[in-house]
Amino acid sequence: xxxxxxxxxxxxxxxxxxxxxxxxxxxxxxxxxxxxxxxxxxxxxxxxxxxxxxxxxxxxxxxxxxxxxxxxxxxxxxxxxxxxxxxxxxxxxxxxxxxxxxxxxxxxxxxxxxxxxxxxxxxxxxxxxxxxxxxxxxxxxxxxxxxxxxxxxxxxxxxxxxxxxxxxxxxxxxxxxxxxxxxxxxxxxxxxxxxxxxxxxxxxxxxxxxxxxxxxxxxxxxxxxxxxxxxxxxxxxxxxxxxxxxxxxxxxxxxxxxxxxxxxxxxxxxxxxxxxxxxxxxxxxxxxxxxxxxxxxxxxxxxxxxxxxxxxxxxxxxxxx
Amino acid sequence: xxxxxxxxxxxxxxxxxxxxxxxxxxxxxxxxxxxxxxxxxxxxxxxxxxxxxxxxxxxxxxxxxxxxxxxxxxxxxxxxxxxxxxxxxxxxxxxxxxxxxxxxxxxxxxxxxxxxxxxxxxxxxxxxxxxxxxxxxxxxxxxxxxxxxxxxxxxxxxxxxxxxxxxxxxxxxxxxxxxxxxxxxxxxxxxxxxxxxxxxxxxxxxxxxxxxxxxxxxxxxxxxxxxxxxxxxxxxxxxxxxxxxxxxxxxxxxxxxxxxxxxxxxxxxxxxxxxxxxxxxxx
Numbered sequence: 040x041x042x043x044x045x046x047x048x049x050x051x052x053x054x055x056x057x058x059x060x061x062x063x064x065x066x067x068x069x070x071x072x073x074x075x076x077x078x079x080x081x082x083x084x085x086x087x088x089x090x091x092x093x094x095x096x097x098x099x100x101x102x103x104x105x106x107x108x109x110x111x112x113x114x115x116x117x118x119x120x121x122x123x124x125x126x127x128x129x130x131x132x133x134x135x136x137x138x139x140x141x142x143x144x145x146x147x148x149x150x151x152x153x154x155x156x157x158x159x160x161x162x163x164x165x166x167x168x169x170x171x172x173x174x175x176x177x178x179x180x181x182x183x184x185x186x187x188x189x190x191x192x193x194x195x196x197x198x199x200x201x202x203x204x205x206x207x208x209x210x211x212x213x214x215x216x217x218x219x220x221x222x223x224x225x226x227x228x229x230x231x232x233x234x235x236x237x238x239x240x241x242x243x244x245x246x247x248x249x250x251x252x253x254x255x256x257x258x259x260x261x262x263x264x265x266x267x268x269x270x271x272x273x274x275x276x277x278x279x280x281x282x283x284x285x286x287x288x289x290x291x292x293x294x295x296x297x298x299x300x301x302x303x304x305x306x307x308x309x310x311x312x313x314x315x316x317x318x319x320x321x322x323x324x325x326x327x328x329x330x331x332x333x334x335x336x337x338x339x340x341x342x343x344x345x346x347x348x349x350x351x352x353x354x355x356x357x358x359x360x
Numbered sequence: 361x362x363x364x365x366x367x368x369x370x371x372x373x374x375x376x377x378x379x380x381x382x383x384x385x386x387x388x389x390x391x392x393x394x395x396x397x398x399x400x401x402x403x404x405x406x407x408x409x410x411x412x413x414x415x416x417x418x419x420x421x422x423x424x425x426x427x428x429x430x431x432x433x434x435x436x437x438x439x440x441x442x443x444x445x446x447x448x449x450x451x452x453x454x455x456x457x458x459x460x461x462x463x464x465x466x467x468x469x470x471x472x473x474x475x476x477x478x479x480x481x482x483x484x485x486x487x488x489x490x491x492x493x494x495x496x497x498x499x500x501x502x503x504x505x506x507x508x509x510x511x512x513x514x515x516x517x518x519x520x521x522x523x524x525x526x527x528x529x530x531x532x533x534x535x536x537x538x539x540x541x542x543x544x545x546x547x548x549x550x551x552x553x554x555x556x557x558x559x560x561x562x563x564x565x566x567x568x569x570x571x572x573x574x575x576x577x578x579x580x581x582x583x584x585x586x587x588x589x590x591x592x593x594x595x596x597x598x599x600x601x602x603x604x605x606x607x608x609x610x611x612x613x614x615x616x617x618x619x620x621x622x623x624x625x626x627x628x629x630x631x632x633x634x635x636x637x638x639x640x641x642x643x
Contacts, residue, residue, distance in 0.1 A: 068540035072457055075449030079510055080469045086476070089487045144383030152377060153384075161388055163632065168391040170561075170628045171621060172568020174595045178602050178617050179394055182401075182610070226387055254373035284477025286571035287599060311479045311571070318483070319575045333483050337476060344475035 094331035096324055111297040118328035120335055122297040126307035130289060131282040133218025134225055139275055142229030150237035151259050169227035177291035180220040185211040185292060209304040212294035220288045225278035236270030237263060273350030280343040286311035310336045402618020405611040415581055418606050425616055427583050428592040435577055435593055436567055438502025439509055444559055447513020455521035456543050474511035481508050482572035490576060496590040501577025505566040516558030520551040553638045557631040564627040568620060570595035594620045
């Protein structure tokens with residue numbers, strides 16, 4: 040057998056296996072997935088690079104004054120970011136004031152009280168709310184929320200009008216309107232993440248509290264929540280990062296006025312909204328200013344997101360111990 | 361004294377628990393309100409013309425958004441071509457190939473990219489594609505949405521692959537399969553339902569994105585041939601029509617909102633049901 044000349048089939052077999060090792064599917068596949076994995080890092084690096092390079096003109100011209108100047112004058116080429124930074128932070132703050140108690144309250148109900156089936160069904164609904172596109176929230180904001188606020192704000196002013204934040208005329212579009220829309224948009228994130236964090240709290244802690252005679256609420260408020268505190272705060276940070284970067288819904292109801300006013304009833308402007316409105320027609324130094332605003336927003340959200348992930352990670356590992 | 365104290369504790373208990381239930385009802389109520397209101401407003405303004413006709417100039421009645429529906433489909437198609445392969449293969453790399461440190465680094469960057477506001481992704485696609493091409497295009501819009509898809513595509517693929525039990529990997533290896541053969545013929549098929557559902561959710565998420573399209577795909581009153589021209593999309597149409605001061609356009613915006621939301625929610629419900637039924641079987 041061994042001395043026989045190779046048959047046709049034998050040569051084909053060697054040729055095929057030769058081809059196989061030449062192409063080496065294993066190696067090709069490994070190279071391919073490696074490229075895809077690191078492509079994400081490359082894309083993110085190029086993103087940062089582009090933001091940095093394309094904002095060079097205003098960064099050099101205004102330096103750090105860009106962050107503290109309140110002028111936004113595209114005609115004379117004078118740009119400052121402060122009104123937009125203020126508007127972004129103010130709308131997000133209003134959103135948090137409404138969404139945090141609502142979200143944490145609902146997550147307590149879903150994690151501690153509701154029977155698993157009802158909790159799952161309601162969570163499903165709430166996660167659907169998170170899937171609603173932001174432009175739809177804007178649509179509802181313009182045509183439902185703003186008219187509703189025009190009815191409600193006079194009552195608010197009658198009761199709390201002495202506070203500077205509720206002073207002045209109200210035209211419908213305002214920091215307050217944008218904050219309320221944002222609140223509705225971020226509540227689902229707070230609920231679904233906080234619920235998961237609360238459910239990760241070990242069962243024995245609850246049982247121990249109840250066995251010591253605590254009521255259900257006392258067990259939740261004094262034992263479960265303190266244990267899950269860091270993770271719940273993480274969910275709030277994550278929601279905050281979303282609120283800061285949200286564009287469409289804010290653009291549609293915030294009033295688009297680059298002024299810093301104490302009253303929440305006054306119109307304002309946010310970083311994302313000014314980019315959305317002015318970018319398509321901008322050129323030259325105005326575009327550079329808008330991209331620098333983008334860089335400011337990028338930095339803000341990166342910091343908040345990073346903090347959120349660290350906090351959530353910290354609680355989840357704590358629950359696992 | 362004890363009785364009073366215990367009454368106070370009982371009352372607090374009842375009040376706070378009721379309040380937490382009220383919070384849930386409010387959150388779910390908002391969803392039901394949004395759905396109901398869109399159905400009411402959008403449904404009544406919806407007609408067959410909406411799907412078959414082009415937009416008409418202000419002042420004329422009728423017209424539709426046929427070009428925007430096709431436009432959204434084209435932009436999403438291109439986005440899928442970018443986001444799904446990179447995200448999927450990247451997810452395979454993290455779950456099956458990479459070392460722990462590389463995986464941690466890539467995961468960190470992916471989460472970072474996922475947190476970047478969509479309007480900034482729009483600026484990125486603008487500088488990368490619109491500036492060199494010197495015009496707004498479906499390609500630029502698709503690229504922006506594609507980049508937005510990558511992080512979630514990667515993380516969901518990785519998660520579903522990691523959920524595949526290790527003994528399947530060992531079984532494939534023991535039968536003499538090479539690494540790639542075991543990944544391609546055993547592990548990926550075991551996770552494919554979840555991966556596809558994850559991609560569907562991902563697509564539904566970017567389908568409603570408006571901000572990154574504003575200055576990449578821009579808008580168009582007419583049909584946009586090919587991929588190299590400015591193109592109308594449903595979300596951008598909703599935005600433009602909603603802020604315009606004409607009642608006729610507002611009606612169209614509601615109808616478009618109704619269509620967009622129905623599509624997004626239908627995909628969401630289907631994908632989530634598939635994922636849920638899959639996990640039940642695994643138990």
